[in-house]
Amino acid sequence: MHGTNTHILFHEFDYLEPASVEEAIGLLTHYGPEARVLAGGTDLIVQMKMERLAPRYLVSIGRVPGMEGIAVQDGNTHIGARTSIRTLRNDPWIRSRYPVLAEACASFSTTQVQVRGTLGGNLGNASPASDTAPALIAYGAEAIIRGPEGTRRVPVEEFFVGPGRSVMEPGELLVAVELPPPRPGTGGAFLKVGRVAADLAKVNAAVVVIREGDRIADARLVFGAVAPTPLRTRKAEAVLVGQQFSEEVVTEAAQVASEEVSPIDDVRSTAWYRRELTRVLAYDGLYRTWERASQPAEQFPTASVASPPAVSLSRPLRHIRADQEVEVHLTVNGEQRRVWVAPNELLLNVLRERLHLTGTKYGCGIGECSACTVHVDGRLALSCLVLAVAVDGSEIVTVEGLASRDGELHPLQEAFIRYAAFQCGYCTAGMLMTAKSLLEEIPHPTEEDVRDYLKGNLCRCTGYAAIVRAVMGVGGEK
Ligand code: FES
Ligand code: FES
Structure with a gap:
């Protein structure tokens, strides 16, 4: 028996990816209370890391069509x-x-x-x-x-x-x-x-x-x-x-x-x-x-409704046993990468330990510090809570992908240097990735927008003022 360690998922499980709602229900019926539904993972993976839940089967509905919008x-x-x-x-x-x-x-x-x-x-x-x-x-x-x-x-x-x-x-x-x-x-x-x-x-x-x-x-x-x-x-x-x-x-x-x-x-x-x-x-x-x-x-607007995104699953039911490793294909910072992983391996570990991209940091491991923030298919993700198998085929951007290929820093990186927005630097990768996403969603944020958007990114050193100034320096109203 081991103590709680949020770095990795010790707990082993079969990972199942149904292709339809009917298939998901069939799996949940078959495996009963031993199965749990995995969607965003922001609660379930935390509960598993804290050893409060130990399902033997994870039924991932992340790519089931018709469940979003x-x-x-x-x-x-x-x-x-x-x-x-x-x-x-x-x-x-x-x-x-x-x-x-x-x-x-x-x-x-x-x-x-x-x-x-x-x-x-x-x-x-x-x-x-x-x-x-x-x-x-x-x-x-x-x-x-x-x-x-x-x-x-x-x-x-x-x-x-x-x-x-x-x-x-x-x-x-x-x-x-x-x-x-x-x-x-x-x-x-x-x-x-x-x-x-x-x-x-x-x-x-x-x-x-x-x-x-x-x-x-x-x-x-x-x-x-x-x-x-x-x-x-x-x-x-x-x-x-x-x-x-x-x-x-x-x-x-x-x-x-x-x-x-x-x-x-x-x-x-x-x-x-x-x-x-x-x-x-x-x-x-x-x-x-x-x-x-x-x-x-x-x-009230008369008709403005978000259409469900066109998500389709081209493959049939995927069942990866707990003791099995599968090859996942990732595009990381524009490069094709292939990695063999077990169902319980986390994206954070794959990035840092398999691909040696150590810019992304491990802080709390349970979704509370945002040091591990990356982009997955253009959206923010806490890599400490994402299973590598669940993002097979995805495009990942880490802090190493911010600068251009010829080494020119991203404007946010320049601003963090100009405004002295870091001290130890441990939170910086997560801050930068979150700020990049902020400027994509709100190109000219107010200070309130910046503070709200970054509210989950913890920094133990700077007191945040310099970080907010740096982000405002790039995108805020001048
Ligand atoms: S390490 Fe992922 S949120 Fe803290
Ligand atoms: S600069 Fe040290 S944690 Fe933010």
Whole structure:
């Protein structure tokens, strides 16, 4: 028996890559509780590294077609379970029609985890502190679950059973979430208090009201991290519904909500403080929501929906046994590379130890420092949480690929030198790769944009000011 070591995955498993939803369900049914679904990996791989989970079979749905994207079907907004948190945060349709969900996604963890983490993963791990769940419950969303017996729809409010437990049975797969169209007069807000920007919530709150003149026609107040599951405070809602909006009503509803929750003491907060936060977030959320509910409905775009990307899997079911090695083909910094790997080998180890690209650094190993950030197929990835087999065929860019072939440094590298934006340099590769992605997504960021985008990249030396100045020096408004 070995102690916890987050450097590598000791745990061995078979890696399976189904080519369709049906095939994924067949595998999950066959292997039952011994199998886990791998999507973004930002939670599952961490749990495995921490030796809290030890599945014998990983069913990777990363390339299963039809599980990603946003579409409108019969007036409802249909979100594939593999749609990333970052996509939901940025999508114009979600931002205008379901701003509470977009705000929840914006508050979610680090940029790297937003890019790789999926909506299905955030619901599927059934954390009481899920950020997306309160927003989905407040909008009356349904989870669409497929299994060997067919498809069933479950209100997200009923999806959670307890900490880490949902209504999902072995063999079932969460394939999508569907939101009904918002009623006229709907306003909403998402509020969250955590220890630091990228942390799980001490308390989060999704507040949605439907306003008819000065009257509250309907209200939903949903809180996370204050009960074994995300909690809708129905008694507080009853205080509001049918009433004129007033200081007295809001104060009473907030007080009732704080009495309705059942928080615990843990490493993030005390039960007492969580109860207080529930009251404050309910109060603030109701005021913010009421203001928004009075804004005209024309703000909604008429039709702007992200199409699911054309992902296709040309190969049949792939099954790599735990004791087997396979050859993966990677394009790393423009060069074709082939490496033999076992299913439990991580991209970080392949880059550093097989390909000797040691610019990418190993820090925490569990997705908390971002020192290991690289680009995979043009998107940020924490290489300490990515299985090498799962990125077979992908294009990888590391810090060694930033400078041009003739040695000319990238403008960000030049700026980091000019602004003295590093001391020991351990975080620098991750900072540079993240900043490059930032400037691709937001070519002229504000300082707030830079600080938010880099919030997951930890630096023990510089105090961040010089790093922010360097990035602003390249892309920021002059
Ligand atoms: S080493 Fe990957 S996030 Fe810290
Ligand atoms: S420069 Fe030392 S950790 Fe950032």
